[in-house]
Amino acid sequence: MKKVTVIGSGVMGHGIAQRVAQVKVPVVLFDINEESLVKAKSLIESNLTMQVNEQLLGEQEKEEALAFLNMSTDLEASVQGSELVIEAISEKLELKHGLYRSLESLVPKETVIASNTSTFSMKELTEGAAHPERFVVTHFFNPAQFVPLVEVVKGAQTTEHVVNETMSFMKQIGKSPILLNKDIPGFVANRLQAALVREAFYLLEEGVADARSIDLAVTDGPGFRWGFAGPLETADFGGLDIWKSVVENLAPTLSENTKVPDFIQTAIDEGNLGTKTTEGIYSYSSDIIQDRLVERDQYLMHLGKLKQST
Ligand SMILES: NC(=O)c1ccc[n+]([C@@H]2O[C@H](COP(=O)([O-])OP(=O)(O)OC[C@H]3O[C@@H](n4cnc5c(N)ncnc54)[C@H](O)[C@@H]3O)[C@@H](O)[C@H]2O)c1
Incomplete structure (x- = not known):
């Protein structure tokens, strides 16, 4: 990619832009809110x-990473010459x-538009799009600068070329992309998390x-x-006959709640x-929250390094 634009500099956008800058691809982080950009720069x-x-990382x-990153409140300039635009704005479909609509009037039809949506289907996202074939979902996980998974979801019209380019760029920025065969609510990871x-x-x-x-x-x-072997491989290690009994004996006793408990x-x-x-569920003092976040990020950084080395 010659240039990438990330739109929305909040919780997710700043981490995504950081990863792109770290592989020395010029990236513009755009937001309508100047304060959000200032905060994003400082977080990065x-x-x-x-x-x-x-x-x-060396000093x-x-x-170098910071030199590849630019912040902007000018949409037209931000997307000029970008081959990939990653949208990470608030989870509101009308927004x-x-x-x-604005993007499609500013970029050529070859520019890939990726959404970091957590909940909208490709069908919903591409309603009214002039070129639905260039849309794709790239669902990152918080903190996006450290968690490797990205779920890639294609729509009925997304081209193979767009899917391949997206998967390959996600790998380039150090992510572990998975491609879904179906456009299903919650994709894969959030369905698994929600069950747990x-x-x-x-x-x-x-x-x-x-x-x-x-x-x-x-x-x-x-x-x-699970950082080493997922639930399906774990089932193989344990024996499918054992897991048949586990599921059949426990499934009738598991929660079937469709609402949160009182x-x-x-x-x-x-x-x-x-x-x-x-x-x-717990009580926190504000300094404990900050300490826990730093601790989490340090832990994830080292886990990432450990996983890369194995
Ligand atoms: N927070 C998470 O854990 C998480 C995880 C995965 C995916 N997501 C998804 O990522 C997206 C962003 O979530 P977030 O948590 O980073 O939100 P956020 O509220 O932290 O940040 C959203 C940013 O978008 C900006 N914005 C709003 N409208 C805009 C517009 N029209 N143009 C440019 N900027 C605009 C806001 O100023 C804000 O800075 C959502 O679709 C969300 O569902 C969030």
């Missing part, structure tokens, strides 16, 4: 500094459609164990293994949203 600088401090590489979170809420509601223990059952149990709804009604408000 501190993310890169953290990588330097952890000896995962010169950090400076995304409005942006796509539903059961975790249920176990907590039933008082089977406390929150810390339920979390530990994942981070130091199956989750500890204690989650009550917390929301009381304004307790988790780290956003300091009270959630």
Whole structure:
């Protein structure tokens, strides 16, 4: 890619732009909100500094990455000459459609437009598009600068060329892209996560164990293994006959809730949203939240390095 534009410099956009800059591809991070761009620049600088401090990046590489990154509030200039535009704006369909209409009037039909949407199908995203064949979903995971997975979803009209270019660019920026064969709500990873979170809420509601223990059952149990082998390979390692019994014996006892349990709804009604408000399933002080985020990023950086080396 000669140039990439990332639109929306919030939680996801800044991390995506950082990855592109780190492989020395010129990238413009565009936002309608100047303050968001200022915050994004500062976050990218501190993310890169953290990588330097952890000896995962040289000081010169950090400076080079920053030199490949530009911030802008001018859409036309931002997309000029871009071969790929990655949209990471708020999850509102009418906003995304409005942006796509502007983009399609500014870029040639060969420019690939990728959306980081978490919930909209390709059918919904491409409604009214002049060139639906150049649209694709690239669903990154937070923090996008460190988590390798990107889910790539094609629409009925997306060309093979667009899919191949997208998959190959995701690899170039150090990601592990997976291509979905079907356009399904939640794609793959969020469906798997939702199944697990539903059961975790249920176990907590039933008082089977406390929150810390339920979390530990994942981070130091199956989750500890999942960085190496996913659930399907784990089933092969355990034996499909064993897993047949596990599923058949346990499935009837698992949560089938289609709504969150009352204690989650009550917390929301009381304004307790988790780290956003300091009270959630756990209680947090604001310095603990910051420390936990730094700790998380350091952990993910080293996990990424470990996975690359194996
Ligand atoms: N936060 C996550 O964990 C996560 C994970 C995966 C995917 N996503 C998806 O990524 C997208 C962005 O999410 P986020 O969490 O980064 O949102 P965010 O609210 O942190 O950032 C959105 C940014 O988009 C900007 N924006 C809004 N309208 C715009 C427009 N028309 N043109 C340019 N900029 C505009 C806002 O100013 C803001 O800076 C959403 O589609 C979301 O569903 C989020």
